[in-house]
Amino acid sequence: MRIFLDTANIDEIRQAAKLGVISGVTTNPSLMAKEGRCDLKDVIQEITSIVDGPISAEVLSSDPVDMIEEAQQISSWSPNVVVKIPVSAAGLEAISVLSRKEISTNMTLCFSLNQAILGAVAGATYVSPFVGRLDDIGHDGMALVAEIVEVFEYYGFSSQVIAASIRHPLHCVEAARAGAHIATVPYRVLMQMIEHPLTERGMSLFAADWQRIARGSSQ
Ligand code: G3P
Numbered sequence: 001m002r003i004f005l006d007t008a009n010i011d012e013i014r015q016a017a018k019l020g021v022i023s024g025v026t027t028n029p030s031l032m033a034k035e036g037r038c039d040l041k042d043v044i045q046e047i048t049s050i051v052d053g054p055i056s057a058e059v060l061s062s063d064p065v066d067m068i069e070e071a072q073q074i075s076s077w078s079p080n081v082v083v084k085i086p087v088s089a090a091g092l093e094a095i096s097v098l099s100r101k102e103i104s105t106n107m108t109l110c111f112s113l114n115q116a117i118l119g120a121v122a123g124a125t126y127v128s129p130f131v132g133r134l135d136d137i138g139h140d141g142m143a144l145v146a147e148i149v150e151v152f153e154y155y156g157f158s159s160q161v162i163a164a165s166i167r168h169p170l171h172c173v174e175a176a177r178a179g180a181h182i183a184t185v186p187y188r189v190l191m192q193m194i195e196h197p198l199t200e201r202g203m204s205l206f207a208a209d210w211q212r213i214a215r216g217s218s219q
Contacts, residue, residue, distance in 0.1 A: 004184035012187035024053040048078040058084035067094040099123025120157035130165035146178035
């Protein structure tokens, strides 16, 4: 499973990129607003200068003709930009046109297997089921990821599944077990994935033992 960072925060992206574990970034209008930024092109171009992988930027239009126009603009910003398009009739129309033009798309706000199948058939490069938001309303978000992966494999669909709306480290474990191609994770969750109390305790013990033996040999 590949890891994308789900943020529009440039500092977080720089920090995460140093770890060598991030192969893409996803943004959305809410993440942009959180950073107080509305200069999408500048943000996306800054991110592409840090991460050499797929960078998702979302359209704001709702009409298919406008969506296609906006998507073409966005995709011209950099070769690794992926256009994020919400599931809707207009969105599917846009995805199918963009797919024929070989423009990469990420079908977002996916909450059902039917939506995922339609996205794959329309030619979406990525399909993003929102795990946390389904959990929030008492549905099993990860069960949807597993269903989508199974059906895509059965039919040989080429769309990749991005487990999105990830809220905690267990979601990452479950996404990997479900066979998601990618999990897009907030920076906080990425840091939590690294941590284990036994690793920290083990490092303290190693350091203390080394200090003791080093002190003893210098006396
Ligand atoms: O990748 C989608 C993500 O940004 C949504 O996450 O936590 O707002 O449901 P959340």
